[in-house]
Amino acid sequence: MYHKEKSIQIKNSASALYNNLGVLRIAPRSLTYFTVVHANVVNMVSASWDGLNYSHRQLQSKEPNVATSTSLIMQAAFCALPSRDLLVVTSQKGIQIYESDGSTMVYWHALDTPDTPTGDSSGSILVFDVPSKGSNITLSDVLKGHKKSITDIASECSGSQLLSAAEDSLVRVWHLSIKPESLSVEVAHLHNECVTDTQICGAKFCDGDGYAFAVTGYDLSEIIRYSQS
Amino acid sequence: MIPPLYSYVITHNALIGCLLRGLATRRSFTKQTLLPVASELAKTASFLRFPGRLKLPNTTMSSRTLPLLFINLGGEMLYILDQRLHAQNIPADKAKKVMNDIISTMFNKKFLDELFKPQELYSKKALRTVFDRLAHASIMRLNQASMDKLYDLMTMAFKYQVLLCPRPKDILLVSFNHMDAIKEFVKDIPCILTQVDETYQQLIQIYTNLSSGEFQLIRQTLLIFFQDMHIRVSIFLKDKVQNSNGRFVLPTSGPVPYGTQVPGLIRMFNCTGKEVSRLQFSNGGNYNAAIREGSFEIFGDRVTKLGTNMYSVSRPVETLMSGTSTNSAQHAKVNMAPNPLAKEELNLLARLMGGLEVQKPGNADNGFRVNLFATDEEEEEAFISRPDELSYGVIKIQATQDQQASAELAKIMGEFSESGDQSPIVSSKGDDLLAMMDGL
Numbered sequence: 216m217y218h219k220e221k222s223i224q225i226k227n228s229a230s231a232l233y234n235n236l237g238v239l240r241i242a243p244r245s246l247t248y249f250t251v252v253h254a255n256v257v258n259m260v261s262a263s264w265d266g267l268n269y270s271h272r273q274l275q276s277k278e279p280n281v282a283t284s285t286s287l288i289m290q291a292a293f294c295a296l297p298s299r300d301l302l303v304v305t306s307q308k309g310i311q312i313y314e315s316d317g318s319t320m321v322y323w324h325a326l327d328t329p330d331t332p333t334g335d336s337s338g339s340i341l342v343f344d345v346p347s348k349g350s351n352i353t354l355s356d357v358l359k360g361h362k363k364s365i366t367d368i369a370s371e372c373s374g375s376q377l378l379s380a381a382e383d384s385l386v387r388v389w390h391l392s393i394k395p396e397s398l399s400v401e402v403a404h405l406h407n408e409c410v411t412d413t414q415i416c417g418a419k420f421c422d423g424d425g426y427a428f429a430v431t432g433y434d435l436s437e438i439i440r441y442s443q444s
Numbered sequence: 445m446i447p448p449l450y451s452y453v454i455t456h457n458a459l460i461g462c463l464l465r466g467l468a469t470r471r472s473f474t475k476q477t478l479l480p481v482a483s484e485l486a487k488t489a490s491f492l493r494f495p496g497r498l499k500l501p502n503t504t505m506s507s508r509t510l511p512l513l514f515i516n517l518g519g520e521m522l523y524i525l526d527q528r529l530h531a532q533n534i535p536a537d538k539a540k541k542v543m544n545d546i547i548s549t550m551f552n553k554k555f556l557d558e559l560f561k562p563q564e565l566y567s568k569k570a571l572r573t574v575f576d577r578l579a580h581a582s583i584m585r586l587n588q589a590s591m592d593k594l595y596d597l598m599t600m601a602f603k604y605q606v607l608l609c610p611r612p613k614d615i616l617l618v619s620f621n622h623m624d625a626i627k628e629f630v631k632d633i634p635c636i637l638t639q640v641d642e643t644y645q646q647l648i649q650i651y652t653n654l655s656s657g658e659f660q661l662i663r664q665t666l667l668i669f670f671q672d673m674h675i676r677v678s679i680f681l682k683d684k685v686q687n688s689n690g691r692f693v694l695p696t697s698g699p700v701p702y703g704t705q706v707p708g709l710i711r712m713f714n715c716t717g718k719e720v721s722r723l724q725f726s727n728g729g730n731y732n733a734a735i736r737e738g739s740f741e742i743f744g745d746r747v748t749k750l751g752t753n754m755y756s757v758s759r760p761v762e763t764l765m766s767g768t769s770t771n772s773a774q775h776a777k778v779n780m781a782p783n784p785l786a787k788e789e790l791n792l793l794a795r796l797m798g799g800l801e802v803q804k805p806g807n808a809d810n811g812f813r814v815n816l817f818a819t820d821e822e823e824e825e826a827f828i829s830r831p832d833e834l835s836y837g838v839i840k841i842q843a844t845q846d847q848q849a850s851a852e853l854a855k856i857m858g859e860f861s862e863s864g865d866q867s868p869i870v871s872s873k874g875d876d877l878l879a880m881m882d883g884l
Contacts, residue, residue, distance in 0.1 A: 287668070397714070403723070404723070412687060433667060
């Protein structure tokens with residue numbers, strides 16, 4: 216069903232986080248951007264669809280009063296908003312928002328960090344207003360929704376397909392549908408892929424139809440890709 | 445929340461701030477000003493050298509990881525030393541003395557009290573220095589190459605155990621396996637046994653009530669520590685638990701973790717929560733049901749074999765250095781380059797090791813050297829050919845009243861004060877540290 220494609224080599228290994236793979240398709244330029252987090256760095260690769268051109272860039276976490284931050288990045292994710300795409304990077308010391316190609320930082324929000332060594336997260340949701348271009352991003356709301364750290368908000372879906380991947384090295388593709396008469400959700404299992412000996416830490420579809428997906432694994436310095444034959 | 449528009453650039457020499465002023469005005473700053481300032485700071489920063497800048501504490505995700513890391517690494521170290529002492533035919537009484545001295549030092553109350561305080565993990569360098577000291581707590585001596593190899597084996601073994609733990613909480617069972625073996629080593633010596641038992645109590649008290657989420661944080665903290673270590677261990681290669689590229693085998697067969705079910709079932713519920721249908725699917729593996737849970741008490745069957753002694757006289761310890769598969773690109777941690785032990789770490793270490801009572805090596809009759817390799821020539825060869833990226837960069841602190849060691853330490857402390865002038869804060873701490881080292 217799916218076969219392995221050529222992997223993309225990245226500069227560092229992927230860290231054992233959750234959702235440690237960002238994918239953004241830029242159809243007008245026949246490019247896809249990938250992001251993989253390693254400790255305090257986001258590795259970005261821009262890959263052309265013909266497989267001939269790869270360009271790399273690295274983004275670092277930021278914290279106030281320090282030129283080079285060692286604060287660990289928790290997640291890097293693309294946000295596809297109606298008017299623009301952004302790359303959001305969250306670390307232990309703050310939130311950074313970049314243009315989707317990583318070229319420019321458009322916003323930086325430094326978090327208040329408590330003095331305790333544990334650095335418990337407050338469980339608030341920060342809501343930002345984003346204009347259709349430029350860097351006039353403002354914090355519009357703080358929702359105190361949870362007691363402890365929120366680990367993820369959006370789920371990953373490609374059309375009617377769902378991708379799940381785990382540290383047991385297995386990726387599963389599912390099909391979701393809604394039965395119109397009862398409005399109940401039906402789940403069907405489509406496919407398993409075993410990424411041998413890989414503790415998967417990120418998995419995303421690479422297109423809107425579930426035709427292709429990519430995974431990252433702890434300690435691996437590559438983005439492994441699969442597509443349907 | 446606008447970040448301040450000036451930045452302290454701290455060099456390790458001065459420990460004073462060097463102020464860079466950006467657009468310092470009293471007006472409120474618009475976001476448009478952020479970008480040019482950020483790039484201005486970046487440009488300026490790149491012109492400054494950071495020779496071993498002060499390492500800020502890395503806020504890793506769990507502050508309860510260090511005791512587990514230490515006990516498990518210590519346990520592996522004891523397995524390896526025990527095997528080598530036998531393999532080298534060291535007389536039984538001397539071998540026993542070494543093991544007892546090391547275990548007694550490991551479980552020293554002051555030392556453990558310091559260790560069990562909630563804190564960040566030490567850097568690899570700092571932890572390696574602690575284990576150097578521990579290995580030399582008795583009449584046994586190890587050359588640098590052997591110590592490097594010992595540490596490689598210890599860390600790869602525990603990395604393997606962490607990766608293969610079915611549940612994050614199983615890391616505690618692995619720790620108990622190590623503790624059980626240590627207890628067996630000293631079962632005839634009541635005073636050390638008491639120390640070990642007290643540590644069991646502490647482990648049980650602190651860890652048995654942690655949630656799964658907290659154990660997952662501990663696991664992630666450990667994985668950060670072990671990231672990019674791929675040294676191949678021949679016993680692992682032989683047992684086919686490690687591949688020739690240094691990665692560990694993750695089986696897709698065998699029992700599922702305790703408390704989970706074999707995957708393969710989809711259950712659909714309606715909006716009142718009633719199950720309305722089921723579907724089976726093939727799970728792509730060959731799993732069977734979970735086996736019983738291991739015991740978290742002082743005594744009990746831990747069930748898992750992870751953390752038990754995998755060495756024996758017939759299964760020697762060896763690592764493969766040549767053609768190590770990792771290339772230097774993978775070891776290049778951006779802006780986390782190795783630096784001399786930061787002053788904070790050195791003080792932490794001093795407090796820690798101040799609690800370690802170290803025996804003087806004694807006269808030549810009593811002391812002896814242990815080799816982790818089959819021959820002296822191999823050891824020498826390993827020392828010469830060890831790839832740079834695998835160097836631990838350890839400061840060798842000897843437990844003797846060694847002029848050279850004191851001078852070395854003085855030099856290190858000198859690096860933390862402004863060249864040519866002793867800033868008062870630094871020198872007093874340096875003196876304390878030196879005194880403590882000399883007194884050990």
